[in-house]
Amino acid sequence: MRMLINVPETVVPDALRGMAAAHPELTVDVENRVVVRRDAPVTDKVGLVSGGGSGHEPLHGGFVGRGMLDAACAGEIFTSPVPDQMTRAAAAVDAGRGVLFIVKNYTGDVLNFDMAADLAQDEGIQVAKVLVDDDVAVTDSLYTAGRRGVGATLFVEKIAGAAAEEGAPLERVEALARQVVESSRSFGVALSACTTPAKGSPTFDLPDGELELGIGIHGEPGRERRPMMTSHEIADASVDAVLADLRPSGPVLALVNGMGATPLIELYGFNAEVQRVLAERGVPVARTLVGNYVTSLDMAGCSVTLCQADEELLRLWDAPVRTPGLRWGI
Amino acid sequence: MRMLINVPETVVPDALRGMAAAHPELTVDVENRVVVRRDAPVTDKVGLVSGGGSGHEPLHGGFVGRGMLDAACAGEIFTSPVPDQMTRAAAAVDAGRGVLFIVKNYTGDVLNFDMAADLAQDEGIQVAKVLVDDDVAVTDSLYTAGRRGVGATLFVEKIAGAAAEEGAPLERVEALARQVVESSRSFGVALSACTTPAKGSPTFDLPDGELELGIGIHGEPGRERRPMMTSHEIADASVDAVLADLRPSGPVLALVNGMGATPLIELYGFNAEVQRVLAERGVPVARTLVGNYVTSLDMAGCSVTLCQADEELLRLWDAPVRTPGLRWGI
Numbered sequence: 337m338r339m340l341i342n343v344p345e346t347v348v349p350d351a352l353r354g355m356a357a358a359h360p361e362l363t364v365d366v367e368n369r370v371v372v373r374r375d376a377p378v379t380d381k382v383g384l385v386s387g388g389g390s391g392h393e394p395l396h397g398g399f400v401g402r403g404m405l406d407a408a409c410a411g412e413i414f415t416s417p418v419p420d421q422m423t424r425a426a427a428a429v430d431a432g433r434g435v436l437f438i439v440k441n442y443t444g445d446v447l448n449f450d451m452a453a454d455l456a457q458d459e460g461i462q463v464a465k466v467l468v469d470d471d472v473a474v475t476d477s478l479y480t481a482g483r484r485g486v487g488a489t490l491f492v493e494k495i496a497g498a499a500a501e502e503g504a505p506l507e508r509v510e511a512l513a514r515q516v517v518e519s520s521r522s523f524g525v526a527l528s529a530c531t532t533p534a535k536g537s538p539t540f541d542l543p544d545g546e547l548e549l550g551i552g553i554h555g556e557p558g559r560e561r562r563p564m565m566t567s568h569e570i571a572d573a574s575v576d577a578v579l580a581d582l583r584p585s586g587p588v589l590a591l592v593n594g595m596g597a598t599p600l601i602e603l604y605g606f607n608a609e610v611q612r613v614l615a616e617r618g619v620p621v622a623r624t625l626v627g628n629y630v631t632s633l634d635m636a637g638c639s640v641t642l643c644q645a646d647e648e649l650l651r652l653w654d655a656p657v658r659t660p661g662l663r664w665g666i
Numbered sequence: 667m668r669m670l671i672n673v674p675e676t677v678v679p680d681a682l683r684g685m686a687a688a689h690p691e692l693t694v695d696v697e698n699r700v701v702v703r704r705d706a707p708v709t710d711k712v713g714l715v716s717g718g719g720s721g722h723e724p725l726h727g728g729f730v731g732r733g734m735l736d737a738a739c740a741g742e743i744f745t746s747p748v749p750d751q752m753t754r755a756a757a758a759v760d761a762g763r764g765v766l767f768i769v770k771n772y773t774g775d776v777l778n779f780d781m782a783a784d785l786a787q788d789e790g791i792q793v794a795k796v797l798v799d800d801d802v803a804v805t806d807s808l809y810t811a812g813r814r815g816v817g818a819t820l821f822v823e824k825i826a827g828a829a830a831e832e833g834a835p836l837e838r839v840e841a842l843a844r845q846v847v848e849s850s851r852s853f854g855v856a857l858s859a860c861t862t863p864a865k866g867s868p869t870f871d872l873p874d875g876e877l878e879l880g881i882g883i884h885g886e887p888g889r890e891r892r893p894m895m896t897s898h899e900i901a902d903a904s905v906d907a908v909l910a911d912l913r914p915s916g917p918v919l920a921l922v923n924g925m926g927a928t929p930l931i932e933l934y935g936f937n938a939e940v941q942r943v944l945a946e947r948g949v950p951v952a953r954t955l956v957g958n959y960v961t962s963l964d965m966a967g968c969s970v971t972l973c974q975a976d977e978e979l980l981r982l983w984d985a986p987v988r989t990p991g992l993r994w995g996i
Contacts, residue, residue, distance in 0.1 A: 338857040338874065338966050340932040342896045347935060350897070354934035357941040358922075358954040393930035527668040544668065566672045567680070592688075597927040599963050600723035602670040604684035605677060611687040624688040628958070633929050636668050636964070660956075663994055 339634075344533035348390045348410055355397060359660050362400055369410040370421055371397040376406050376429045382500040382509045383407070383429030385422060386438040386493060388445050389414040391532070391633045392553055394661030395489060401659035402666060404497035405438075413532050413633070414554045416444030422452030426461050434462035434506035436513060438492055440485030441469035464506055466513040468492055470522045470641065472581045473550030473558050484552050487591045487630045487641030488520035491653075494662065498655035512652070516643060523577040524639030525570050526551035526558070526595065530632045549573055553595070553632045567602075571609030574640040579617055584644040587622035589653060590614070591641040596631035598638055603627065606638055622650055629661065669964075674863035678720045678740055685727060689990050692730055699740040700751055701727040706736050706759045712830040712839045713737070713759030715752060716768040716823060718775055719744040721862070721963045722883055724991030725819060731989035732996060734827035735768075743862050743963070744884045746774030752782030756791050764792035764836035766843060768822055770815030771799035794836055796843040798822055800852045800971065802911045803880030803888050814882050817921045817960045817971030818850035821983075824992065828985035842982070846973060853907040854969030855900055856881035856888070856925065860962045879903055883925075883962045897932075901939030904970040909947055914974040917952035919983060920944070921971040926961035928968055933957065936968055952980055959991065 341347050349366050356364035363372045377383060386396045387409030396408035406429035409417035426435045435456065439449045446467065453463040469480075470488035477484055496513040504512070526548045529538035539555040542548060547565060550558030565573070592607040594600075607626045614621055622645055630639070645653065656665030671677050679696050686694035693702045707713060716726045717739030726738035736759035739747035756765045765786065769779045776797065783793040799810075800818035807814055826843040834842070856878045859868035869885040872878060877895060880888030895903070922937040924930075937956045944951055952975055960969070975983065986995030 338877075338894075340857060340897050340900065340928055340936050340966075340968055342898050342935070342939075347931065350935035350938050351931045352934075354922075354937035354939075354941070354956065357951075358934070358937055358956045390931060391929075393934070398930070527670060547668075564668075567670050568672050570670065592684075596929045597964060597966075598670055599721075599926045599961060600728070600958070601677065601681045601720060601963070604682075604688070604723070605672070605680035606670050607684035607688055608680050609672075609684075611684070621687075626684065626688045628930070631929060633931070634927060634966070636670075636927075638670055658994075664988075664996075666995065 339533060341533055347533045348412060352410065368421055368424055369417065370407060370425050371400045372407040372425065372428045373400055377431035379431055380433060380503060381431050382433045382506050383431065383435040384438060384497055384500055385425045385429060385435055387417045387422065388440050389416060392631050395630045398661030399493050399659045403501045403655060403657035404493050404659045404662065413534065416442065416448050419448050419452035419455060422449055423455045426456040426463065430461045434464065436496060436506060436509050437463060437465040438513065439465055439467050440489055441467050441482055442479045443481060444479065462506060464510040466492065466510060466517060468517050470517065470520045472521050472523055472577055477552055478556040479554065486524060486553055487522040487593050487639050488517060488643065490591060490629055491520055491589060491643045492516045494657060495649055495652045498652035520641060520643040521578045521582040522639055522641040523574045524551045524637065525549055525574060526635055526637040528636040530555055530635035532633065551637060553630065555632065567606050567609045571606060571613050575610055575613040578640060578642050582642060582644065584619055586644060587620040589643040589645045590621050590624045591629065592624065592626045593630050593639045593641065594628035595635040595637040596628055597634045597636045600627065603638065610640055623653060669863060671863055677863045678742060682740065698751055698754055699747065700737060700755050701730045702737040702755065702758045703730055707761035709761055710763060710833060711761050712763045712836050713761065713765040714768065714827055714830055715755045715759060715765055717747045717752065718770050719746060722961050725960045728991030729823050729989045733831045733985060733987035734823050734989045734992065743864065746772065746778050749778050749782035749785060752779055753785045756786040756793065760791045764794065766826060766836060766839050767793060767795040768843065769795055769797050770819055771797050771812055772809045773811060774809065792836060794840040796822065796840060796847060798847050800847065800850045802851050802853055802907055807882055808886040809884065816854060816883055817852040817923050817969050818847060818973065820921060820959055821850055821919060821973045822846045824987060825979055825982045828982035846979065850971060850973040851908045851912040852969055852971040853904045854881045854967065855879055855904060856965055856967040858966040860885055860965035862963065881967060883960065885962065897936050897939050901936060901943050905940060905943040908970060908972050912972060912974065914949055916974060916976065917950045919973040919975045920951050920954045921959065922954065922956045923960050923969045923971065924958035925965040925967040926958055927964045927966045930957065933968065940970055953983060
């Protein structure tokens with residue numbers, strides 16, 4: 337096991353302590369595993385709360401800050417946080433204009449955010465929820481009924497976050513988040529399995545020289561296993577899988593994402609192929625983000641997320657953001 | 667071989683095409699492998715040029731932009747760029763106030779940048795050079811006479827870049843770059859070897875359950891091989907190796923860097939341990955940057971770079987920067 341850790345049991349709190357030390361603009365409640373903007377609750381602003389199992393960093397804690405999330409709840413590795421964390425987060429960020437829960441579609445997350453919404457509403461906090469389910473690879477998976485939520489979560493958090501920062505009311509922030517979900521699709525490919533600290537060995541068996549198309553971010557099975565493909569072929573397969581389900585009539589936002597252990601030089605090379613396919617298919621690209629953003633521990637591989645973006649979504653995408661994982665304009 | 671590539675021969679130009687597509691604020695000369703700020707040459711500004719072997723991304727191409735480098739030259743994987751690339755870069759960014767070459771201390775890079783400086787000066791461009799040699803692990807290594815240049819390169823490029831952006835003259839930019847070099851030390855640890863595309867297998871043999879202390883960014887041998895250590899122990903060893911050579915009398919900038927394949931959750935956990943050691947040793951930390959910045963392809967591992975920073979260096983560190991790899995304030 338080649339891990340830079342102390343013991344598996346403390347990986348999540350250790351990382352939260354390290355985040356706190358590096359980012360004084362965040363308040364990190366290590367005991368309860370909640371990361372909050374230091375200036376929360378922000379007067380007259382809708383609060384955005386997300387979270388999920390750890391192991392997908394910078395998602396979600398790395399997207400807390402001005403212009404994006406107000407708070408994120410960190411579960412154990414690949415395990416949903418609990419409702420108590422989410423209600424704490426909601427209480428910490430509610431400024432009286434309500435809170436939006438951004439939930440990736442995994443059964444545990446859905447149940448726990450549902451319960452937390454009920455609890456928060458009992459405490460007088462207005463809560464709306466949006467479910468992210470952008471992964472076209474499979475319907476119904478190891479931890480999911482319906483589609484899994486993956487890369488589009490970044491687009492939802494950024495765009496809804498920008499609207500909230502501008503003072504949009506909860507209904508508007510929620511509607512924009514839904515628009516992003518409906519306009520986004522993803523497809524991922526694993527070149528290696530990931531290893532959870534608790535298990536200490538790969539979560540599934542992927543022989544050298546093979547890859548898995550349509551992988552989930554917890555190593556859930558994909559569509560098919562194939563002999564190793566070139567970057568060119570992987571881009572064709574990934575983009576075409578997305579476009580089979582999303583036929584953009586205008587420009588898209590593109591996220592060319594690494595699964596955690598794929599070097600940036602490979603991701604940029606892959607981006608060249610993704611842009612080639614999109615050009616061949618007649619899809620104009622308005623903005624491209626390349627990097628390891630929605631990850632799966634030390635998995636090697638990549639995913640492509642496209643979001644059809646009208647002018648308003650593009651404007652909100654470009655709006656200033658200041659988080660550990662995504663930052664521009666401030 | 668689990669690589670997201672087409673063929674080994676095109677890895678570098680493929681990545682440059684992908685960078686060009688993602689970053690319209692850069693001009694990427696794929697044929698000559700030079701990345702330049704689109705607005706270069708910037709009137710009345712000293713030009714900053716760096717570069718080196720590829721495989722260390724985002725270093726250097728990912729640090730081109732406002733407030734940092736004006737241009738970067740990309741060599742083949744782990745191979746110095748050639749003088750022609752450097753003179754092209756110098757000519758592209760020179761606004762008549764001279765150009766600073768920032769050179770990591772590897773024999774090929776040093777020779778080629780020296781030759782390029784002579785050629786550029788023959789063309790009437792005033793050139794100064796600064797050599798980065800911050801790695802305390804070993805003196806004289808596989809590709810180096812003296813100390814290797816690693817993580818401090820990021821500090822040099824950011825701080826000298828900020829000074830140049832403010833209009834400082836070449837002598838001042840060079841002096842600041844030298845101050846950063848003299849004030850910075852690094853130490854790196856490999857948990858796995860890296861695999862170059864051309865070779866297709868690990869560049870050295872590191873059995874599971876062992877690590878190498880003092881590794882270079884091309885897999886050059888370090889100080890010693892040991893059975894796997896905890897994050898706590900690795901932080902002790904790394905920080906103490908740095909502090910044995912740099913005894914800061916004031917606050918430091920800290921770079922807690924991943925070697926490419928180490929997930930962010932592990933790097934943040936490692937940062938908690940680095941901060942603990944620094945606190946125990948009485949070293950105050952002014953700023954911390956955590957992430958995969960000066961990498962070695964798909965190597966798992968980490969490095970620590972400390973830079974003793976006076977108020978002026980801190981101010982220049984905090985100054986706005988807009989590059990693919992490092993961005994804030996704009």
